[in-house]
Amino acid sequence: MNKMKNAEKLGTRKFVLWREVVMAYVSPALMAGIGGLITGDRGLQLGALTTIGGTSALIALMLGLWLRTRGGSMDQSWMLRVPHLLVVVIFGLGGGMLGLVAAWAISDCLSSMISIGHMAWVQRIPIDFPLSGVIASVIITWRWRKTVKSNRQN
Template identity: 60%
Template sequence: MNQMKYPNPPDDAYGIKTVGSRKKPFALWREVVMAYAAPAIMAGIGGLVTADRGLQIGALTTIGGASALMALMIGLILRSRVGHMRWVTGAPHLVVVGGFAIAGSLYGLCAAWVTSAVLELMMPGHHLAWADRVWTDFPLSGFIASTIVTWRWRLAVTTHLTSKRRRKK
C-alpha cells in the first residue's frame, strides 16, 4: 500500500499556541469556580446514576457551595500574609498541602456545627433533609478544596520563585 507522507503542520495551523513551559498564574476566581463546578458535577452524576434525589440536590447546594466557600477561604488565607511566611513557602510541598487539608477539614466541621446549631435555634423540631448532609459534606468539601487550592497555589509560588531566581543569575 502506498501511504502518502505529509509533513507535520505547524502548531498554529490548528490554533495551538505554545509559549514554552509558561503556566498560568494563580487566580483565585478560577479556583473558586472550579471548586464549585467539579464536585457539583461529579456528585450530580452520582445522584443521577444511583437515583438519589438528596445527592442531586446536595450536589448543587451543600457539596458545591461548601467546596467553593472553602476554596475562597483557603485562597484568601494563602494570598494574605500567611502565604508569604517562610514556613509556607519553604516547607516541603506535601507538608504544606497536608496542613492546609487538615485545616480545611476542621473548618468544615466547625461550619457544620454552626449550621446545625443555627438551624436548630431558628427552626426547633423541624427536620430538614439536607441538614444531616452537612456533617459529611462540609468536612469532605473542605478537605478536597483545601488540598487542590493549596497544591495549585504552591505550584504557582514555586514556579514564580524559581523564575525570579533564574532572572537574578
C-alpha cells in the first residue's frame, strides 16, 4: 500500500492487466448490449455478453500479457519511438486480423463437426470476432503506451 502511494506521488502509473481486461470486456459488451436493446435484436444482446465481450477480453488478455513482458523490456522499442496513434492503428489492424482468422477457423471447425444451421450465434462470429479484436487491441495498446510513456518521462 505504501509503494502505491509513493508511486502516485511521483506521478508514475502501473499497467494493471486485470483492470484493462475488464474494461476491454465491459466497454464493447455494454455498447453492443445497448444497441441490442434499442433495436430489439436478441442476437446482439446475447452476442454482447458472449462473442463480442468474451472475444474482446481474451484478445486483451493475450495482448496485455505480451505487451507487459515483451513491450516493457524493450528500451529502444519502435513502439515507443513512433507516434502513439500509429502504434494503436498497427495493433488495431493486427487485432482485427487475429479476430478474422479466429472467426474463420472456428466457423469452419464448427460447421465440419456439427450442423450449425440452427445456431444463430455462429453466424455472428465473422463480424463479432474481428470487431472485438480491433476494440480490444486499441484499448489495451492505447492505455499501455500511455502508461509506459508517462512513466519514462518521470
